[in-house]
Amino acid sequence: MLFTEDFLHYVWKFRLFDRIGLQTDDGEELEILSVGMHNTDAGPDFHNARVRIGETVWAGNVEVHLSASDWQKHGHTTDNAYENVILHVVYRNDVPLVLPNGRKVPTLQLHDRVPDELYNRYHQMVFGNQSIIPCENSIAAIDGLIMHNWLTRVLVERLEKRSTAVIERVALNRGDWEETFYQFLAANFGFKTNALPFELMAMSLPQLTLAKHKNNAMQVEAMIFGQAGFLNDDFQDEYPLKLKKEYDFLQKKYQLKPIEKHLWKFMRLRPQNFPTVRLAQFAALIVQSNHLFSKILEIKDVNALRALFTSVKVNDYWTDHYRFDVLSSKPAAKTLGESSIDILLINTLALFLFSYGKQHQQQYYISRSLKLLENLPAEHNNITEDFVTLGLKINNAFESQALLELRNNYCNYKKCLQCGVGNKILKLG
Structure with missing residues (x-):
């Protein structure tokens, strides 16, 4: 099986593994109370996790690797940021993990605990031969509310990023x-x-x-x-x-x-x-x-x-x-022309309303920005046409702008594990 560390992060984050009879590598009974908060910056992969090992409840960080030996390969042995790791989650436990101070870090091996069907769906999405986007065979079946909620989040991400340039120019x-x-x-x-x-x-x-x-x-x-x-x-x-x-x-x-x-x-x-x-x-x-x-x-x-x-x-x-x-x-x-005016409204007016609201912490203008996009027609370009081909109905510029962000910053990089649509497809099949 061709695993990636990102996939293992995903499996741990959403507890998508067999949790019956969990034990550490030393045979102690293990219960996952909280997987922690996923950390995408430097340092351990999950912060503020809580686990019970035997009769003791531990709180701290969790580090995830494909192989236990990756701890040494990644240079964590000499990094003080990893001293508070309470559990090492690995796909294969090839070596025991002992810190320089002599403390043995409990390890959970997930080999044989990840469902084959989950892996197969993941592999098909990320490594398949799709011509447009990884989930092209499934995206049209996603519930409308789930799609809307995810597109809203992606659109805000797009406006947040673009507003940075606006606010920097205002400062200049x-x-x-x-x-x-x-x-x-x-x-x-x-x-x-x-x-x-x-x-x-x-x-x-x-x-x-x-x-x-x-x-x-x-x-x-x-x-x-x-x-x-x-x-x-x-x-x-x-x-x-x-x-x-x-x-x-x-x-x-x-x-x-x-x-x-x-x-x-x-x-x-x-x-x-x-x-x-x-x-x-x-x-x-x-x-x-x-x-x-x-x-x-x-x-x-x-x-x-x-x-x-x-x-x-x-x-x-x-x-x-x-x-x-x-x-x-x-x-x-x-x-x-009407289409030229709409492009100006989308790329300038909506952006500036959002940026102004963000800079002055006034939700009123942010809401007006989103409302403006909802009231403008969807854009017609190669990307939106691809989504229409896959069975999506694009109702307005709110959705077309969000789909541009989805395609350019998720689909093109196969970030299915960080995508709300991808997550839903992987969980449901």
């Missing part, structure tokens, strides 16, 4: 949530392809500078396109010529340093997703909505949040242009 911005929101929103306006140059542009152009010109759309557009590096060319059209003239003045006034134009990517993008169009939309949003983050903290209705983006109107020049000086043969309004 000296506690300025508006500036931080502006920078993250800019990055998400670039979506995946142009996220970096968008973020660099925003960081080179403080929101406070733009706010000074909120009543002059041409100047706001000039600074955004100028800082993006798009106003260094010689133009023929009147609109970019005006932008360049405004930018030349404002660049000197604020000592602005633009980013390099070559950072922007146009290849393999549909014209409506060209960075020039996205920059025009971003500029229009800045003109329309000053102190945007403060508004988001106040607005509760998802449709009202959407309206902040649906009502954005770019300069008329972009109706028949996707690039400067290049007339389009197919004029079209350059409004943000």
Whole structure:
């Protein structure tokens, strides 16, 4: 049988072994009162366990190994952190465990006590030939309540991790949530392809500078396109010529340093997703909505949040242009599409509501973040499509975001033993 130490941890943690007639390696009667708290950091594997050996109840730590000799191999003999181990749990007891002070550590051997069917289910999940995820043949049968509870936990894990970057940036911005929101929103306006140059542009152009010109759309557009590096060319059209003239003045006034134009990517993008169009939309949003983050903290209705983006109107020049000086043969309004707005709501607004609530210890904003995701449609991408193929119904962005985290940080690494879904499948078969 191909065991892993993680599997043995799992067996001990959930007591999934035959507990009838337990004895230590010295033949003393053994009763497990508490397996302890699983420790994923350095030190013994389980803290604060309680066991009865003979007539004595012991409290302390439990260490788990595949073989008893692994204690020596792992360097525990000279580590003081392991002096309080009250029980050594092993699959095979190949050598007795005696500490340097002469104390013999009682050992429990689990060989022949782990059910074959449990091991077979584990082996099939972790070492099988599944094409999508380890539990692809069973996940659709999981009870809806169990799935929802686990996805809720996984979603919170995702938001907790992502909020760390937000809070760190707030600190760099000296506690300025508006500036931080502006920078993250800019990055998400670039979506995946142009996220970096968008973020660099925003960081080179403080929101406070733009706010000074909120009543002059041409100047706001000039600074955004100028800082993006798009106003260094010689133009023929009147609109970019005006932008360049405004930018030349404002660049000197604020000592602005633009980013390099070559950072922007146009290849393999549909014209409506060209960075020039996205920059025009971003500029229009800045003109329309000053102190945007403060508004988001106040607005509760998802449709009202959407309206902040649906009502954005770019300069008329972009109706028949996707690039400067290049007339389009197919004029079209350059409004943000519904799916693009939903992505911004998911990746920026929901994240910032969660981060703000976490930083200020206000559950109200955390709950609003989760509620917002519940009221947004599920994302459509390769990962969500895979789960749909396996028989799951994805109802909203709450679930699609959770499934992204599940796939990327559990399924891809075969962390079935740490997964609520995997645990349920292993226990039930």
